[in-house]
Amino acid sequence: MRRRGPALRVALLGVTATLTGFALLAGWLGFHAYVYDKAREGATARTTGVIVEDGIGDGEDIRVRWRDHTGREHVQRFGIYDTDRYTKGRHFAVAYDPDETSPRGFPGDPEETAAEDDLLVPVLLAGIAAAGLCSVWAWRGLQFRRAARRPGRAMTATVYYGVRPGSAQELSETLWLRLAEADASDRPVVWQRIMWHPALDELRGPVEVSGHHKTGRRGAVMAQLPDGTRLVPLGRLRRRAPRRVFLDEYAAVRTTLKDSFTPVDAALLSARPWWWPGAQAAAIGLVVGAVTGALFIGTVVAAVGMALCGTTLLAALWALSAPRP
Numbered sequence: 001m002r003r004r005g006p007a008l009r010v011a012l013l014g015v016t017a018t019l020t021g022f023a024l025l026a027g028w029l030g031f032h033a034y035v036y037d038k039a040r041e042g043a044t045a046r047t048t049g050v051i052v053e054d055g056i057g058d059g060e061d062i063r064v065r066w067r068d069h070t071g072r073e074h075v076q077r078f079g080i081y082d083t084d085r086y087t088k089g090r091h092f093a094v095a096y097d098p099d100e101t102s103p104r105g106f107p108g109d110p111e112e113t114a115a116e117d118d119l120l121v122p123v124l125l126a127g128i129a130a131a132g133l134c135s136v137w138a139w140r141g142l143q144f145r146r147a148a149r150r151p152g153r154a155m156t157a158t159v160y161y162g163v164r165p166g167s168a169q170e171l172s173e174t175l176w177l178r179l180a181e182a183d184a185s186d187r188p189v190v191w192q193r194i195m196w197h198p199a200l201d202e203l204r205g206p207v208e209v210s211g212h213h214k215t216g217r218r219g220a221v222m223a224q225l226p227d228g229t230r231l232v233p234l235g236r237l238r239r240r241a242p243r244r245v246f247l248d249e250y251a252a253v254r255t256t257l258k259d260s261f262t263p264v265d266a267a268l269l270s271a272r273p274w275w276w277p278g279a280q281a282a283a284i285g286l287v288v289g290a291v292t293g294a295l296f297i298g299t300v301v302a303a304v305g306m307a308l309c310g311t312t313l314l315a316a317l318w319a320l321s322a323p324r325p
Contacts, residue, residue: 289309
């Protein structure tokens with residue numbers, strides 16, 4: 001019986017989190033960009049203000065003092081592109097809606113669209129990032145399918161547990177197969193990173209597998225266990241052990257972990273849903289993104305947008321790390 005559930009569940013969660021996060025971000029920023037555009041269309045009155053401060057923040061914004069048709073004075077910050085043209089003491093054309101009791105000013109130059117672009121450009125960048133993240137899953141699925149169609153040959157596999165030093169634990173854990181030709185002891189061993197499967201927890205020491213791989217190519221190896229379980233490969237086949245990864249036999253690590261928990265802790269751990277670490281990663285991204293947007297940009301729109309970016313990115317990276325549910 002072929003059990004492919006865990007890898008498929010993680011892939012679906014990763015793709016769903018990526019697409020959902022992008023849709024929410026695009027909807028949030030797109031709505032505010034639409035509101036901004038409609039408000040600017042209604043700004044039919046024109047006046048001229050004086051720049052009282054320039055070079056504000058990383059975007060080198062300016063602060064302008066201007067008066068509306070009633071004589072009321074306003075001091076407002078504007079995002080601009082032509083920072084050399086608009087410096088302190090110079091005039092700055094302002095457009096506003098004369099029907100508003102407390103009008104909002106817009107740059108009178110139609111080419112100065114920095115504020116609107118600040119809402120639209122992140123949507124474009126997020127779309128590129130979402131497409132890239134989803135393409136990784138598409139490539140993994142294609143790689144698995146192509147390798148599975150290749151003729152299999154007898155190999156001996158040992159499962160290794162790897163950790164990348166200096167990385168977050170949830171994103172640094174990796175599983176590797178050390179593969180050797182069953183009838184060719186003179187050939188060097190190879191290494192293949194794989195996604196976790198519950199069948200791996202039952203393995204002890206080297207086991208006979210069927211390795212599906214095109215001879216002479218650097219593509220991935222799809223290893224099939226004796227019970228029919230097909231392990232999903234990640235990345236290319238390696239001729240040497242992975243660098244900057246601490247490796248230990250998976251069976252030994254699993255035994256140590258089981259022995260280190262009391263029965264109460266083990267029951268509590270097993271009762272958690274498999275996606276719980278991903279939810280924790282998403283929550284961290286939510287908090288970090290919201291705080292970053294609030295502190296460095298200082299608007300609600302930015303705080304919510306950064307929070308959506310953070311939670312989507314960390315959830316997607318957790319899924320891409322091929323976690324052990």
